[in-house]
Amino acid sequence: MIVHELSRRRFVGATGGVAGAVVLGSLGTAGPAAAAGPAPAGVWQGARSANGWPILEEAEEFGIEGSGHTVRLADGDAAVILLHVARRFHYEIDQLRAGDVHGHTRSRRAHERYESNHLSGTAIAIRPEAYPVGVKGGLYSHELVIVRDILAELDGSVAWGGDMRTPKESHFQIALKSGHPKVKGVARKIRGWNDSPGEGAGAVDAFDPKRRSKAKAFALRAV
Template sequence: MGTRSYQGYTHSENGWPIVDTAEIVTVTVPGTTQQIEVRRGDVATVLVGWMIWYHRNVEPIDRFKPRDDWGFSWDNDVPNSNHLSGTAVDINATQYPWTRLTMPADRVAKVRAGLKLFEGCIFWGRDWARVDEMHYQIGVNAARLKSFADKLNNGHLGVYGIPQPGTSTPAPTLTPEAPVTNIWDIPIPTQFGTQMPAWEMLSWIDGRLARTEVTVNASMEVHRQNQLLLAAILDQLGGLGTADALLGKDVPGGPFQGFEQGGGRTLYDLASALAANAGIPGALDKKENATA
């Protein structure tokens, strides 16, 4: 356990070995409610340190719900993705779609200042040919990373530990948004006291429906039983009262006495008769009994 290969690759794009979950830790970013999965050790120290600094100085990282900050991934559309090695994080992903430049200029300047403070240990996906503004990854080798991780652990930038008096950074103020020109960018209030663009809200609802579908599928056996019971009850409104086996009591038959091709049986009666003929314990042909 530890390292692995993925679609023929043993290392991710930045030169770090691809790993399994044995090398991954889940960290709640200090000062936030956000959790992130990253490679243990110096990588976690620096990437989480970057997220702390970003949250304090650029913009909140836990403003949007559901979660839109990501780290390690077991598989990926990019076979040598740095997420496979646990050495990359996506921050506020829903705000910064892949291949688009959407971050305001003043926020970009703040990120650039932070990258300098982190001494090149963090590479920003905005600088790729195919821009990825949400993406930040380890940009140095293990030896250089350890040197900077030690500095952070010893109080550098005031990222870890209790900030010394006069060194804390006030919470960032949000940059006013540009006038909305696209209907899908209209901000929609959420139950969390924030806002999200209409397209993002639609995506969130779609994801919630998907999660609900999974829950329903997990309970499908209960739904199936309820459907059978309902079918039996409806059948009795026009049949011979064969729902008593399910309901525990006799149900008066309705005016409909069954289908000619089923020997005068309703669909439920016919299924019961077939089950009885097959020798299934407890199955009963009520039509045959009624005419015997």
């Protein structure tokens, strides 16, 4: 598939709209968890999503702090981590609007394997119409700094669609299997921030030289 380098400005008109069901798909790079299997005829097969989490018929609805909006996710550590991503986007990149964040879906339609993780409630897509599959370069440079800071802060527990072989810059997913020690540790750290005023989302400076250096080093290791 040819990846097109397109400006975010081309898609700005799409951010106010809401797509229907989230389209599912496949992991462009090898993931840390075994995939459930191929998706013949565009339908995801098996009882687990590509990152190894169990597929859910229903998922709990969670509020995204500060936005007044909600998203459905797998309860527990996955929700804690992905809600942190959504909060940081809201506070540091752009305010979220109704329908901006897509979480759990029951649709098994599949184009890219990594999007199957919506079936398990372990992925979010923030403005997927503005940052669709196959398009790279949609983020401004200062927004990319923040995304890289988030990924480094979460220490490999989250993978970003912009780093996939077939990119989707709206996509963030839990990168490790359920119960993985790193997932548990990162979620515990976020819970601590949530209980401590002045820490966590909305209270960090992604442009601090030390944080930028750490984020750059993490990005190089993750390649």
